[in-house]
Amino acid sequence: MPTITRGLAANPPAIPAGKRKLRLFDDKLTGFVMEVWASGAVTFYVRYRDQRSRQREIRLGKLGDVTVDQARKRAQEIRAEASLGRIDPAAERDRLRSIPTFSEFVENRYLPDAKGRLRSYRDHESFYRLRLKAQWGNKRLDEVRPADVAEFQEKLRRQGLTDASVNRYTAFIRRVFNLALEWEAYEGKNPAQRAQMRREQHRERFLSEPELRAFFRALQLIPNRSAAHALALLAATGARRGEAQGARWEHIDTNRRLWTVPLSKSGRTRHIPLSDAALAILEAQWDAGGKDSEWVFPSKDPAKPIVDLKKPWTRVKALASLDDELRIHDLRHTFASTLVGKGRSLHEVGTLLGHSQVSMTMRYAHLAPQRLIEAANLAVPELA
The missing domain is CATH 1.10.150 (DNA polymerase; domain 1)
Structure with missing residues (x-):
């Protein structure tokens, strides 16, 4: 084993025939290694044992980026610190490499x-x-x-x-x-933990009764009957779009007049009452070919549920001359606002919508001022 010097690094021995590289071990500093490649590149390494007595090796640098003296000094430091149990650079290297993108x-x-x-x-x-x-x-x-x-x-x-x-x-x-x-994929902090969340302005756009009638008339003109019936059911039940898209016939109980959603937004099973109008829509969908699929609203491929309701929705809005800014979700708002406006309690409306918190239904409270006034009058006795 030679002593690794500046002169040896500048003029390394020839690489044996048939070999891609040559490794030279220093005779003065145990574990100090010089690697020579056929291209002429020279790289330094250090070997040491970790706290479990496993032999580890770490790259110190390429000649040109570091000198022989710098590499030797760093090798001495690493071996000393590893012996004292203070560092394990190979373990740190492995840890960094294991962190996924x-x-x-x-x-x-x-x-x-x-x-x-x-x-x-x-x-x-x-x-x-x-x-x-x-x-x-x-x-x-x-x-x-x-x-x-x-x-x-x-x-x-x-x-x-x-x-x-x-x-x-x-x-x-x-x-x-x-x-x-x-899951210990990495160590550190969540970079989004303190990310600023903007205050959201909840839109409250409801279809008026004339607009709702125009909406149902326009649905009759949509060629895609599965999409038309899905939109109609949303308006008749206040259900969420994803609930309709994921509905299966096994979830529909016409005898009990209930539509079961196995996994609602709240994470729980919920049951949606089916009105006369909702039952009529489901019957029409069954007769229009829905019976040929397990999905209530299948796509062109009966084995898959309908995915796109946005294009039919855009077409319906145009045919009914509705505000282009209306969203499909506004059908749910319309269902709720209509019920509140006709005197149904916020508790009833929240139950029909599947709200998990009362605060979610309170946005409709201002639509029933008379009921709130009547309730407020009960708080004070009549004055003589």
Whole structure:
């Protein structure tokens, strides 16, 4: 074993025939290694034993980036610190290499887990695929910083997304990193933990009775009967779009007049009462070909549920001369506001909508001022 010197590094011995590289071990400092390649490149390494007496090796640097003296000095430091149990650079290297990229974690762990448990799975998959994969896909989880999250939020706003949409992206990012920390995919902090959430202005747009009549008339003109009946059922029940898209005939009990949603937004099973109008819509859908699928509202392929309701919705709005800003979700608001306006209690409306919290139904309270006035009058006795 030679002594690794500046002269040896500058003029290393020839590499044996048939070999790609030559390794030389220093005769003065145990574990100090010089590696010579056929290309002429020279790299330094150090070997040491960790606290479990396993032999480890770490790269010190390439000649040119470091000198022989610098490499030797660093090798001495590492061996001394490793002997005292203070550092283990190879373990740290392995730890950093084991941290998955954002894409690796989301695709291999987060989305497979969310698919069977979260109703918002499709939204999360879309958030990742449309924007976040390109944004952070190749970054290691520990490389995403709070500043990166703030920059991404601002980018979304510049692209015209509403505060509500930006908040949903932020909540998704926060959940991804919370789970990554919980599952020990990396060590550190959640970069979205303190990300700013904007105050959302809830839209309250309801169809008037004439608009609702025009809406139902327009549905008769839509060629896609599955989509037309799905939109009609949303208006007749106040159900969420995803609940209609995921409805199966086994969930419909016409005798008890109940539609069962196995997994609602609240995470619980809920039962939607079926009015005469809702039953008529379901009967029409059955006769229109719905009976040929397990799905109440199948797509062109009977084996799959309907996915796109936005295009039929846009067509209906045009035919009925409705406000172009109306959303499908506004049918749910319309259902609730109509009931409140006709004297039904907020408790009843909240139950029909499947609200898990009273505060979610309170947005409709102002639509029943007379009932609230009558209730307030009960608080004070009549004055003589």
